[in-house]
Amino acid sequence: MGYFEGFRITFKEMFKPRVTTSYPEELRPKPERAHGRHVLNRHEDGMEKCIGCELCAGVCPARCIYVRGADNPTDAPISPGERYGFVYEINYLRCIHCDLCVEACPTEAITESKLFEFSFTNRADAIYTKRELLVGDDGRPQRLPWELWSDDDEANTSAWVRATASSGRADYEGRVGWSAELGYGIRAPEVGQAGEDAVATADDRHGHGDDVGHGHGGGH
Amino acid sequence: MTAASQGLGGFQDNFLTARLDDVVSWARRNSVWPATFGLACCAIEMMASGAAHNDLARFGMEVFRASPRQADLMIVAGRVSQKMAPVLRQIYDQMMEPKWVISMGVCASSGGMFNNYAIVQGVDQIVPVDVYAPGCPPGPQTLMHSIVTLHGLIGEGEIGRRRAASGAGAGVRLETSPS
Numbered sequence: 001m002g003y004f005e006g007f008r009i010t011f012k013e014m015f016k017p018r019v020t021t022s023y024p025e026e027l028r029p030k031p032e033r034a035h036g037r038h039v040l041n042r043h044e045d046g047m048e049k050c051i052g053c054e055l056c057a058g059v060c061p062a063r064c065i066y067v068r069g070a071d072n073p074t075d076a077p078i079s080p081g082e083r084y085g086f087v088y089e090i091n092y093l094r095c096i097h098c099d100l101c102v103e104a105c106p107t108e109a110i111t112e113s114k115l116f117e118f119s120f121t122n123r124a125d126a127i128y129t130k131r132e133l134l135v136g137d138d139g140r141p142q143r144l145p146w147e148l149w150s151d152d153d154e155a156n157t158s159a160w161v162r163a164t165a166s167s168g169r170a171d172y173e174g175r176v177g178w179s180a181e182l183g184y185g186i187r188a189p190e191v192g193q194a195g196e197d198a199v200a201t202a203d204d205r206h207g208h209g210d211d212v213g214h215g216h217g218g219g220h
Numbered sequence: 221m222t223a224a225s226q227g228l229g230g231f232q233d234n235f236l237t238a239r240l241d242d243v244v245s246w247a248r249r250n251s252v253w254p255a256t257f258g259l260a261c262c263a264i265e266m267m268a269s270g271a272a273h274n275d276l277a278r279f280g281m282e283v284f285r286a287s288p289r290q291a292d293l294m295i296v297a298g299r300v301s302q303k304m305a306p307v308l309r310q311i312y313d314q315m316m317e318p319k320w321v322i323s324m325g326v327c328a329s330s331g332g333m334f335n336n337y338a339i340v341q342g343v344d345q346i347v348p349v350d351v352y353a354p355g356c357p358p359g360p361q362t363l364m365h366s367i368v369t370l371h372g373l374i375g376e377g378e379i380g381r382r383r384a385a386s387g388a389g390a391g392v393r394l395e396t397s398p399s
Contacts, residue, residue, distance in 0.1 A: 020275040023364045062326070062333035093330040093342075096356035116359060119366035120352045121373065123330065123344070148365060 027117075027150045035097035036115040036153065038090055039141040040133040041108065048078055048134065049109035050085035056101035056110055064094030065101060085109075088133060092118075093126040113141050117148040241377055248292070248318065249374045250280045252367075255291030255315065257308070260298025262325040262357040269360040279367060288314040293370070294347070295363075299327035300340040312347045320374070322366050323349040325357050332356060 004011075021028050041049050052069020070086035078084040101110050120126045125146075135141055143149045258266055270276045270284065285291040288311045300308055312321070323343050326332035329352045331341035343349060350373060353366035 019272050020278070021273065022278060023274060023361065024368055028361070063335065091330070092354040093326050093352055094332055095354070096326060096333055116355055117361050117365045118354065119362065119369045120354070121350065121369065123342070123352065126329070126352060126354060146369075 024148070027148070029152060030114050030150075034114040034116070035099050036113050037092070037118065037128075037141075037147070038095075038101070038110050038112050038133055039135050039154075040085075040088060040110055040130065042135055042137075042139060043080065046137060047080055048084060049107045050088060051079055051081050051107055051109070052083045052085040053106065055104040055106065059100045059104040060095075061098060061100065062094040062096050064091040064096075065089070066091075085130065088130040089127050090133065091127045093120070093123055114153040115141075115147055115149055118144075118146055120146075245375050245377050249371045252279070252281045252293045252320070252370070252374070253283050253285050253291050254281055254293045254295050255288050255311065256284045256286055257294050257311065258297045259300060259304065260325075260327065262297035262328070265357045265359055265363060266295055266297045266324065269363050274360040274364060276364075276367075279364075279371070281367070288312075289316060291315055292318065293320045293322065295322045295324050296328040296343045296347075296349075297324040297357075299325075299332065299334055300343050300346070301338050302340060305340050305346050308343070309346050320350045320370060321347050322351045322353060322363075322370060324353045324363060324366070326354060327356075329354065 043049060050067075052067060054067045054069065057063075057065040057067045066087065066089040067085055068087040069083040072078055072082060072084050097112065097116070099112055102112055132142065132144055141154050258264075268274065270282060276282050281293070288294075292315070294312055294315065296308065312319070321343075323329045327334060327339065328343045329349075331339050333356075335341065340346065351366045351370045353362050355362045358366075
C-alpha cells in the first residue's frame, strides 16, 4: 500500500478542475489597473491633446519616449494651443509601463491601455510612432494587427485611475474630476477609501459619465 | 492491369502527402525545448508560464533543459550584465542547430531602464534574437505571444532561410567537402 500512498496527491489532483487557460484562444481577464501599451488621446472635436511639452519624455525613467514639438499651423491647427507633438515615439523595448508619463501629462494626452500582448521580430518594429499610438476618430485605440486585443483592454485605462485619485485632497475622493477620454475609460468613481459610498458628483463634462462605465462603481 | 500502371489511381489505401519542409518545420515548431536562462525577475514569469495556469506543455515545450545540448530555444529572461555576456554566448554556441532566441523583457531586449556601464544594451549584440517580448517583466501572456510569433516564423521556415542567406546564427556551417 505504500506505493499508492506515494501517489496520494496525484490521485487527489486528478479529480480537481483544470486551471489551465488555452492561451491564444482564451484570454484571462486582466487586473483592473493593469498597465499596458499607451494611447495618445484626442479631444472630442478630433484635435490631438498632446501639446508637445516633453514632460513625459523628461519624467520617463527608462528614457523611452521621444517627443518633438512644433508650432501649430495657423490655418489648420492640430492641437488647441500654440504647439503640438510633431514627433511622438515610444520604444516598447525600453518602456517599463510605470505610468509616470501619464501622471506627468498636463493635458491628459497620454494614457495607457491594458494591452500587453504583443511581440516584435526586430527592434525597429518596437518603436511606436504617433501613427500607431493615436486613437482613431471614435476615440478608441487602434487595434494593430500584431497585437492581441481583448475587449476589456481599452475599457479601464489608466486615465480612470488618475481621475479618481485623491490628488492629496481628502474631499476629492470618490469624484470623477478628470476623465476626458473619449468613450472609454469613463466610468463611475471608486468607492472612497474613507468608507462612505461614493456619490457620482461628476460634473459630466461629456454628458455620459456613468452610462459608458462598466458597472464597477465600487464594491471591491 | 497492375497498380503501378494506373499511377495514383491504383492505390487501395489512404495516404497523405506533404512537402518535406512543412513536415520538418511542423515537427520543429511543436517541440521547441527551451534552455533555462533566467537571469532576473523575468525568470519568475518564465516559470509561471511553465506552471499549471499557463502550461507551456500545450506548445510542447514544458521541458526546460538544463543542458544547452538538448535545447532548441534560449529564452534570455532578464538583464544581461557585461560579465554574463560571454557566458551567454558560450551557452548559445553549445546549443545544437537549429536554434532560436527569444529576448524576454525590456532589459534583455535593449537594456531597458538600466542604461549604464554594467548592462549589455540589448542581447542582440551577442546572439541573434528572433523574437523580442516587451514588458517589465512580460507576463506569461506576453511570453506566450512571443512564442506563438516564433512558432509562426519557424512554420514559415523564414528564419532558416534568412540565416542561410545572411550567414547569421551561430556561424557554424557544415561545408560539404569537395571530393
